[in-house]
Amino acid sequence: MVYQRDAVEALPAYVQGKSIPNAVKLSSNENPYPPLDSVVEVVRERAASISLYPDMSAHDVVERIAARWQVRPSEIAVGAGSVEVAAQLITASAGSGDEVMFAWRSFEAYPILVQVAGATPVPVPLTADDRHDLEAMLAAITDRTRLVFVCTPNNPTGAIVTRDEMERFLERVPSSVLVVIDEAYAHFDDAEDSVDGLDFFRRCDNVVVLHTFSKAYGLAGLRIGYAIAPERIAANLRRVAVPFGVSALAQAAAIASLDAEDELQERIDVIRAERARVLAGLRDRGWQVFDSLGNFVWLRTGASTTEVDGILRENGVVARAFAGDGIRVTIGSPEMNDRFLAALDGVPASV
Numbered sequence: 001m002v003y004q005r006d007a008v009e010a011l012p013a014y015v016q017g018k019s020i021p022n023a024v025k026l027s028s029n030e031n032p033y034p035p036l037d038s039v040v041e042v043v044r045e046r047a048a049s050i051s052l053y054p055d056m057s058a059h060d061v062v063e064r065i066a067a068r069w070q071v072r073p074s075e076i077a078v079g080a081g082s083v084e085v086a087a088q089l090i091t092a093s094a095g096s097g098d099e100v101m102f103a104w105r106s107f108e109a110y111p112i113l114v115q116v117a118g119a120t121p122v123p124v125p126l127t128a129d130d131r132h133d134l135e136a137m138l139a140a141i142t143d144r145t146r147l148v149f150v151c152t153p154n155n156p157t158g159a160i161v162t163r164d165e166m167e168r169f170l171e172r173v174p175s176s177v178l179v180v181i182d183e184a185y186a187h188f189d190d191a192e193d194s195v196d197g198l199d200f201f202r203r204c205d206n207v208v209v210l211h212t213f214s215k216a217y218g219l220a221g222l223r224i225g226y227a228i229a230p231e232r233i234a235a236n237l238r239r240v241a242v243p244f245g246v247s248a249l250a251q252a253a254a255i256a257s258l259d260a261e262d263e264l265q266e267r268i269d270v271i272r273a274e275r276a277r278v279l280a281g282l283r284d285r286g287w288q289v290f291d292s293l294g295n296f297v298w299l300r301t302g303a304s305t306t307e308v309d310g311i312l313r314e315n316g317v318v319a320r321a322f323a324g325d326g327i328r329v330t331i332g333s334p335e336m337n338d339r340f341l342a343a344l345d346g347v348p349a350s351v
């Protein structure tokens with residue numbers, strides 16, 4: 001038989017949120033809005049050039065991102081979605097025998113990417129209120145720890161890490177360990193005491209911030225995300241990146257989206273207001289849900305997860321269920337959210 005790495009054959013497949021005809025898809029934390037006209041226009045214009053390779057250095061979008069955050073272009077590394085940049089970070093930092101830590105439950109790609117790299121995943125359980133347990137994470141650091149992901153707001157629980165918590169954490173993390181603050185959902189986070197990854201990036205040599213255009217900017221289908229990283233690390237991310245991984249369309253759409261941030265902010269505001277309405281609707285129905293600062297809510301359904309997920313599906317709502325644990329439901333349009341809440345009418349709250 002042809003040789004394949006055991007570590008790869010043992011991997012669980014990444015589960016994509018499913019689509020079912022006539023059902024509302026609230027399973028992938030996508031933006032419920034169509035792309036902005038100005039963005040579609042740019043993509044249309046660029047479509048004529050898809051017979052050519054994109055600019056591998058992504059020069060224009062890197063310059064634009066750098067200007068947006070007032071950092072140097074050499075501190076930006078792009079990838080085909082921030083998930084690819086997360087993979088680059090792991091490849092650049094950890095190999096066989098090295099440890100990569102993350103809270104659990106968190107973004108389900110982390111353990112998969114770590115195993116693909118041949119490194120050892122170190123999941124550290126969340127606190128009882130579904131937050132990062134940074135004390136436990138500190139205690140779990142060994143001399144083989146190379147990288148720690150901190151996802152805030154956390155996918156799927158929606159909990160944030162506060163500025164003070166991060167301050168205390170970074171004071172004690174060894175300077176040889178890279179701390180990646182994954183801010184995929186930061187645009188939806190309006191808590192006053194939330195960590196601002198960029199602030200820590202400016203102050204610490206071992207902090208990287210991960211951003212995506214997939215969520216608030218609504219470009220999930222085009223695949224572009226980026227790291228803001230110290231120069232040496234950003235250069236290494238470019239070394240390990242898949243060549244030409246970010247299409248010219250994605251690069252152009254990202255620039256157009258940064259040019260349209262005001263318009264996008266209006267949509268973000270609506271999603272935040274809807275999130276508050278959905279959380280209130282859940283509490284009215286007897287569900288004990290923690291505040292979520294992402295564009296999703298988290299139902300702690302535990303042992304009833306599969307049953308509740310089945311009821312949602314019967315009622316035309318596709319969410320992301322993690323058997324035995326909980327169900328993450330993306331905040332959609334007001335109509336989609338109504339459908340979700342209505343689906344729970346008459347369902348006994350699991351917790």
Ligand SMILES: Cc1ncc(COP(=O)(O)O)c(C=O)c1O
Binds near residue numbers: 080083107212
């Ligand atoms: C926490 C987190 N980070 C990163 C990503 C990756 O997003 P993308 O690769 O589309 O940029 C996701 C997507 O769901 C996510 O939830």
